[in-house]
Amino acid sequence: MSNGLFESAGQPRAAVPTCAAIGFDSYYRDSVAPIPQPASAAAPSARKHEVSLYQFFAPGGMLSRTHPAYEFRRGQLQMAQSVEQALEEKRHLIVEAGTGTGKTLAYLVPVIRSGKRVIISTGTKNLQEQLFHKDIPFLEQALFPDGEGRLNVCYMKGRNNYLCRKKLYDLTGQPVLSGLEEIEHYRAIAAWEKATQTGDRAELAELPEASALWHKIDARSDACIGQKCSSWDKCFITEMHRRAMESDIIIVNHHLFFADLSIKQQAEYAPDAGILPEVGAVIFDEAHELEDVAGSYFGVSVSNGRVEELCRDVEASLQRNHMLSASISGALKSLRERSMFFFALLPQGEGRFSFENRRDFLEENGEEFMALQQSFTRLHSELENLPSKPEEVFNFARRAQELQVQFGFLMESEDPNTVFWIERRRGGRDKFNVYLQATPIDVAPILKTCLFDKLECAVLTSATLAVGGGFEYMRNRLGLEHARESVLPSHFDYENQALFYVPPDLPDPRTPQFAAKAADRIRRLLEITRGRAFVLFTSYAQMNDVYQRLLGELDFPMLLQGDASKSALLEEFRLTPNPVLFATSSFWQGVDVQGEQLSCVIIDRLPFAVPSDPVVAARVKSIDAEGGNAFFQYQVPAAVITLKQGFGRLIRSLHDRGLLTLLDNRILKKAYGRLFIESLPNYRKTTDLAAVEEFFGAS
Numbered sequence: 001m002s003n004g005l006f007e008s009a010g011q012p013r014a015a016v017p018t019c020a021a022i023g024f025d026s027y028y029r030d031s032v033a034p035i036p037q038p039a040s041a042a043a044p045s046a047r048k049h050e051v052s053l054y055q056f057f058a059p060g061g062m063l064s065r066t067h068p069a070y071e072f073r074r075g076q077l078q079m080a081q082s083v084e085q086a087l088e089e090k091r092h093l094i095v096e097a098g099t100g101t102g103k104t105l106a107y108l109v110p111v112i113r114s115g116k117r118v119i120i121s122t123g124t125k126n127l128q129e130q131l132f133h134k135d136i137p138f139l140e141q142a143l144f145p146d147g148e149g150r151l152n153v154c155y156m157k158g159r160n161n162y163l164c165r166k167k168l169y170d171l172t173g174q175p176v177l178s179g180l181e182e183i184e185h186y187r188a189i190a191a192w193e194k195a196t197q198t199g200d201r202a203e204l205a206e207l208p209e210a211s212a213l214w215h216k217i218d219a220r221s222d223a224c225i226g227q228k229c230s231s232w233d234k235c236f237i238t239e240m241h242r243r244a245m246e247s248d249i250i251i252v253n254h255h256l257f258f259a260d261l262s263i264k265q266q267a268e269y270a271p272d273a274g275i276l277p278e279v280g281a282v283i284f285d286e287a288h289e290l291e292d293v294a295g296s297y298f299g300v301s302v303s304n305g306r307v308e309e310l311c312r313d314v315e316a317s318l319q320r321n322h323m324l325s326a327s328i329s330g331a332l333k334s335l336r337e338r339s340m341f342f343f344a345l346l347p348q349g350e351g352r353f354s355f356e357n358r359r360d361f362l363e364e365n366g367e368e369f370m371a372l373q374q375s376f377t378r379l380h381s382e383l384e385n386l387p388s389k390p391e392e393v394f395n396f397a398r399r400a401q402e403l404q405v406q407f408g409f410l411m412e413s414e415d416p417n418t419v420f421w422i423e424r425r426r427g428g429r430d431k432f433n434v435y436l437q438a439t440p441i442d443v444a445p446i447l448k449t450c451l452f453d454k455l456e457c458a459v460l461t462s463a464t465l466a467v468g469g470g471f472e473y474m475r476n477r478l479g480l481e482h483a484r485e486s487v488l489p490s491h492f493d494y495e496n497q498a499l500f501y502v503p504p505d506l507p508d509p510r511t512p513q514f515a516a517k518a519a520d521r522i523r524r525l526l527e528i529t530r531g532r533a534f535v536l537f538t539s540y541a542q543m544n545d546v547y548q549r550l551l552g553e554l555d556f557p558m559l560l561q562g563d564a565s566k567s568a569l570l571e572e573f574r575l576t577p578n579p580v581l582f583a584t585s586s587f588w589q590g591v592d593v594q595g596e597q598l599s600c601v602i603i604d605r606l607p608f609a610v611p612s613d614p615v616v617a618a619r620v621k622s623i624d625a626e627g628g629n630a631f632f633q634y635q636v637p638a639a640v641i642t643l644k645q646g647f648g649r650l651i652r653s654l655h656d657r658g659l660l661t662l663l664d665n666r667i668l669k670k671a672y673g674r675l676f677i678e679s680l681p682n683y684r685k686t687t688d689l690a691a692v693e694e695f696f697g698a699s
């Protein structure tokens with residue numbers, strides 16, 4: 001049964017050191033004194049530093065002298081050298097650097113030495129904050145102890161994180177606030193607006209994440225009138241743009257980066273399009289997320305909510321300006337009704353599903369679609385014809401036209417590289433949010449033309465980019481044709497730190513018998529590990545089923561995704577003795593629990609993407625139609641990357657150790673299983689429960 005890569009019962013093992021819960025993160029976090037954010041710009045020449053990469057990273061070097069928790073990491077030095085070479089040669093680089101490599105310093109040091117203006121794009125807010133508040137100040141202190149040559153760094157978030165002063169001032173004249181809570185929030189924001197330098201809502205800790213008021217006054221581009229705005233000079237977005245133009249290092253997230261890129265592409269790279277300046281290089285950290293994020297920004301999406309938001313904005317503005325005439329009210333009423341009718345006619349269903357039969361739909365409902373389009377035309381001309389109108393009305397007219405064009409594309413385009421689909425989500429009692437979407441099937445040609453052919457140097461890095469030791473999958477999916485490649489050696493001793501167990505006797509996870517047997521085995525494993533586990537599922541249904549089977553059966557506190565927010569659950573997990581968390585995909589990445597508290601990660605099945613998902617199905621169909629084999633070229637490699645991410649939750653520091661379990665033994669039985677095993681770090685592997693007991697000293 002076994003493919004020979006796993007140990008079976010009775011094989012002797014060397015003793016494994018016991019776990020000491022010393023956080024590896026302290027290397028970056030705890031012992032680095034916070035340094036105030038630098039204010040002055042430095043000329044690139046002043047930033048050139050005499051210290052070579054070797055002198056910085058090697059034993060006895062600058063890093064070892066400036067950091068008490070220093071360890072020499074061969075992979076870190078190698079990565080820094082590769083990044084420096086890519087920057088010098090103006091070439092692209094793709095590099096897999098596992099957890100523990102210290103990859104942020106490995107790209108930051110060469111970036112600083114290069115003197116180039118660089119964008120660093122990350123997948124998560126945590127990493128953005130780590131770079132801005134810890135890693136860069138640490139490097140500045142190490143490289144420029146006397147303050148000479150300090151860096152000019154800017155941290156940019158999406159526009160909806162910033163306050164729109166105009167919207168706030170408009171609200172001050174005629175507050176449309178609902179409830180005491182909103183009035184309280186309004187007062188807090190109005191007071192804060194007078195003092196803040198950035199307008200970033202993160203400064204307002206007391207404002208709840210889901211504040212309805214913030215949504216009315218944030219700086220999203222939809223309602224922005226740009227240079228014609230009376231608050232333009234003191235606008236936080238203008239200020240952020242100005243700071244970015246003066247910065248050496250600009251930290252963004254992938255969403256902001258690709259939103260900006262798609263705006264530039266639509267504006268055919270007009271010099272004032274977008275908000276990010278021209279740069280010498282872009283570093284994409286957590287680059288395994290690029291395909292999904294890029295796909296969403298190079299696609300088109302309209303929704304019933306977006307139409308309603310336009311109507312609401314028009315109404316509020318015209319009311320405020322005493323310009324709401326009967327004919328405009330009529331145009332808004334007609335648009336609302338026709339939009340509601342059109343969205344109700346769309347094929348039924350919940351979740352994401354394909355909308356392949358658009359032609360048939362239009363044949364049947366063409367009149368209703370045309371009526372909706374005419375409502376946009378009517379609103380547009382009503383707005384255009386308003387005499388001496390305020391500037392924002394031009395913006396509403398533009399939005400009406402944009403929606404009309406996008407509806408036209410979504411219903412009528414025959415673009416063969418686009419998949420058309422619908423997403424319907426429950427948005428309260430009897431209310432549905434319906435999205436009509438178009439997503440590129442293959443983002444590779446778009447990224448090649450718009451990004452990689454235009455950039456001098458792109459560095460793509462993550463702990464999970466390689467499949468079977470190579471980058472063919474990633475390069476093909478992203479259109480990265482010419483790039484240096486590197487898979488770095490791990491800094492962790494995976495063979496001694498982690499045991500990877502696959503039960504050979506469980507039924508196929510696709511059979512009905514699986515859930516009961518899996519629950520039994522999970523219970524047994526949790527007894528051995530004394531809880532301290534993430535049990536991760538590929539679907540909510542499976543998670544709930546197994547959770548219900550184990551409820552009352554375990555001696556350990558059980559936490560369930562959905563019972564509280566992700567951050568609250570993680571906090572509870574960290575503080576509760578011997579916890580067990582049952583969760584799905586959102587806990588597979590970006591989650592960091594160090595030490596003994598997390599000693600076991602159990603995954604129910606190989607994480608193949610749901611084949612019926614419209615985007616996945618379209619990609620599979622397209623690869624097969626071109627003579628490829630979608631299963632081996634797309635589905636298996638994508639699942640390999642996801643599995644690496646999920647298992648990556650366990651070993652977060654040199655001192656962590658624990659158990660990884662995959663309950664899906666197709667990894668042993670199927671030919672493709674070998675690719676999964678060969679792509680994972682070299683964990684010690686077993687199919688024997690006794691080896692698990694021995695590992696935890698429980699036999």
Ligand code: SF4
Binds near residue numbers: 165
């Ligand atoms: S320029 Fe745009 S974002 Fe800035 S204050 Fe004016 S409307 Fe708001």
